[in-house]
Amino acid sequence: MSAKMTSFWFRTSETVLLVLAFMLPLAFFLRTYDGAAIKTTLFEAGTLVLAFAWLFKGLERGRWELPESARPLALPALALLAWTIVVFASSPYKLAVLPAALKQVLLLLIYLIALLEFGGAGSARRLVGWLSAAAWLAGLYGFFQRLGFDPFLWKGSFGPRVFSTLGDPDRFGFFLALCAPLTLTQWLDPERDWFLRWLDAGLLILLGANAVWTQSANAIVSFLAMCLAGAAILPLVCPSKESLKAAVLASCLALAVGGCAVLAGVDAKRLLEALSALGRSIAEAAQSPVAAGLRLWLAAALAAAAWRARRLFVKQGALSESCYLAGLCAAAVGSLAASALSPDGPPSSASWLAWPLAGMLGGLTALARRGGAVIVIPLPMGETARQRLYAPALLAFAGLAFFPLRWFDSEIEHNTALYHCNRRDWDQALAHFERVSPGTESYVMAQYGKASAYLESDRPSEALAVYAAVEGLSPDFMRVHYEKALAYAKLEDWNNASASHARQAQLDPSFAANYAGWAQSAKRAGDLITAEMAAKAAMALEPGDPAHQTALAEIYMKERRVAEARKLEKQAAQLRREARKKPQG
Amino acid sequence: MNCEAVLNVEDLYTEDRLTPSRKAQVDAHLKSCPLCGGKLAKASPLSGLKSASAPKDLKERMKKLLAKLESAEPAPAPEALSMDSEFWxxxxxxxxxxxxxxxxxxxxxxxxxxxxxxxxxxxLR
Structure with a gap:
């Protein structure tokens, strides 16, 4: 066994984790539809490198090991991993659910690797340090956005709300919230330089100000949840005078951010919606009780381990460990609370960072019982034989690393296709849609876009074939039935058009244009009762649109209800006159 | 377990950090394989000291020594502005x-x- 090489793989893993912590919040690329799509690529590629570094380290040592004290924390994650794979394997729509399933698998992998590899206060300090550096940059960019200085294309995309490098106010808010208890932890760190502690205090103010500037109920709720978790947990897990000061600081910050948010115009009602969101989260969890139960098991195991470790660290006088245990606990509890309380559901990429932090928390708790037994999987081969495995392992790594890059390229292709769609250059758009590969997040969307491009370029038969493929990937995707109905209407297949409109109306009963189209198709198909019902629904949804009145008048004429038809035509004419007057006024 | 697998866990075995079931597997192999037994004995020069125990007053002596050292240390100078190695x-x-x-x-x-x-x-509008 080469201790040098083992250390090399450990350093590689740690560097990758730190780079991820720094880059995930900051990276954006404004040549994909969502400028934050590059975060997914970084996350996938980074986790892959981490997993392979762990694998190579095992190859080098001739064994993989798991401290027995970490087993209660690894088991629920492994069970959740197995359950995710089972659910994915049994899903009839594998391509559509692949990105979400893959993300869940990678999050669990990153948790497990952090649990097994980075269980020290030193690792936690470095990770939190790099996250703080990213928070400084993101916060300063948010500050400049607030002042109106934004050199990038997405300037003003959310009006006056700041979104920084996260590309979305909710995501940015969650990231700021996650950084709050971690910054407090750094501030508490007994080995921290006084100058850096002042910087931490400055960062807390910057985080709070940005949270208010996001004007997002999600962000404010997350920030309050994280600060309150910090205020409650820091003195409990790391009992000292300094922790009490940190708790007071966190409470003041929560009060200031909550107050400023209401003063700045964030709807207080939306903040209260958090309570109903909690109910919704519980209801959603009840829909998949196995996954919810496994998550609960993991959270409970972490909480129990943290409580035991707290007593041991306090007893041993391990100040740094105690301090980072408290900070990571606060971040984990705050993340859970923020995800459950967010009125619009948990944000995506910003919440990914909570998983390696939870893994580190688990690693720290295992550290409290250092020297215990180790569960080991030895390789039944000598060093020379193991070295022969390097080449196939590297090949497997290179093969898997191809996918995140290919998917990122697909995101660029998807955006380019939309660019041509906006210019009504359908042939170019179709060519780019074709290059979007399966497995990418926008794959189903790209197929939908391809069908729409066929429809717009008067190729309804081809559009229908692609819509059928979209339904095969994800039935009821967006407005696929409405679009299908339009394609059928172009082919003058009124019965199928009417049936597709009916399906869309079932899924989206407040979609007025669908009822208008349905009325036309049913009328052409000779089903005047359905046509009348659909036209009336369209009128009820958009009473100010004269086209709906005219459509119903035409149906009445067909039914020989001339008086009612004339009345409606008069109403439509009146509406048109009013519409013409409005711009003049 | 074969010889290679046993040698891959030799340090954990000599530090007595294997789980009981895994330790039993290694023991069983060592009984039947004198070659591995010999290698393990060579690899653990401290194994003969397993039965040695620390003096009973070691903890107290260490505490006293630490207290003495702490009292002898000069008062710490005011901290200078020094960024830690992570900063740059x-x-x-x-x-x-x-x-x-x-x-x-x-x-x-x-x-x-x-x-x-x-x-x-x-x-979109």
Whole structure:
């Protein structure tokens, strides 16, 4: 066994984790539809490198090991991993659910690797340090956005709300919230330089100000949840005078951010919606009780381990460990609370960072019982034989690393296709849609876009074939039935058009244009009762649109209800006159 | 377990850190394989000291020694402004990141993001 090489793989893993912590919040690329799509690529590629570094380290040592004290924390994650794979394997729509399933698998992998590899206060300090550096940059960019200085294309995309490098106010808010208890932890760190502690205090103010500037109920709720978790947990897990000061600081910050948010115009009602969101989260969890139960098991195991470790660290006088245990606990509890309380559901990429932090928390708790037994999987081969495995392992790594890059390229292709769609250059758009590969997040969307491009370029038969493929990937995707109905209407297949409109109306009963189209198709198909019902629904949804009145008048004429038809035509004419007057006024 | 597997866990075995079931497997192998037994004995020169125990007053003696050392230490000087070793790599990484980000933003492949283009905004309206 080469201790040098083992250390090399450990350093590689740690560097990758730190780079991820720094880059995930900051990276954006404004040549994909969502400028934050590059975060997914970084996350996938980074986790892959981490997993392979762990694998190579095992190859080098001739064994993989798991401290027995970490087993209660690894088991629920492994069970959740197995359950995710089972659910994915049994899903009839594998391509559509692949990105979400893959993300869940990678999050669990990153948790497990952090649990097994980075269980020290030193690792936690470095990770939190790099996250703080990213928070400084993101916060300063948010500050400049607030002042109106934004050199990038997405300037003003959310009006006056700041979104920084996260590309979305909710995501940015969650990231700021996650950084709050971690910054407090750094501030508490007994080995921290006084100058850096002042910087931490400055960062807390910057985080709070940005949270208010996001004007997002999600962000404010997350920030309050994280600060309150910090205020409650820091003195409990790391009992000292300094922790009490940190708790007071966190409470003041929560009060200031909550107050400023209401003063700045964030709807207080939306903040209260958090309570109903909690109910919704519980209801959603009840829909998949196995996954919810496994998550609960993991959270409970972490909480129990943290409580035991707290007593041991306090007893041993391990100040740094105690301090980072408290900070990571606060971040984990705050993340859970923020995800459950967010009125619009948990944000995506910003919440990914909570998983390696939870893994580190688990690693720290295992550290409290250092020297215990180790569960080991030895390789039944000598060093020379193991070295022969390097080449196939590297090949497997290179093969898997191809996918995140290919998917990122697909995101660029998807955006380019939309660019041509906006210019009504359908042939170019179709060519780019074709290059979007399966497995990418926008794959189903790209197929939908391809069908729409066929429809717009008067190729309804081809559009229908692609819509059928979209339904095969994800039935009821967006407005696929409405679009299908339009394609059928172009082919003058009124019965199928009417049936597709009916399906869309079932899924989206407040979609007025669908009822208008349905009325036309049913009328052409000779089903005047359905046509009348659909036209009336369209009128009820958009009473100010004269086209709906005219459509119903035409149906009445067909039914020989001339008086009612004339009345409606008069109403439509009146509406048109009013519409013409409005711009003049 | 074969010889290679046993040798791959030899340090954990000599430190008595294997789980009981795994330890039993290694023991069973060592009984039947004198070669591995010999290698393990060579690899653990401290194994003969397993039965040695620390003096009973060691803890107290250490405490006294530490107290003596602490009292002999001069009062710490006021802390000077010293960034820890993590600071400058972070600053360098930030500079590299900003350079790369700006280069990619201006000269990367593909069309400008349509989510934020005026045409898409108009279409969405």
């Amino acid at each position: 790599p972070v600053v360098a990484s930030i500079a590299i990141y900003l350079g790369l980000a700006l280069a990619l933003a201006w000269a990367g492949p593909g069309a400008p993001s349509q989510k934020y283009s005026p045409a898409t905004a108009e279409a």
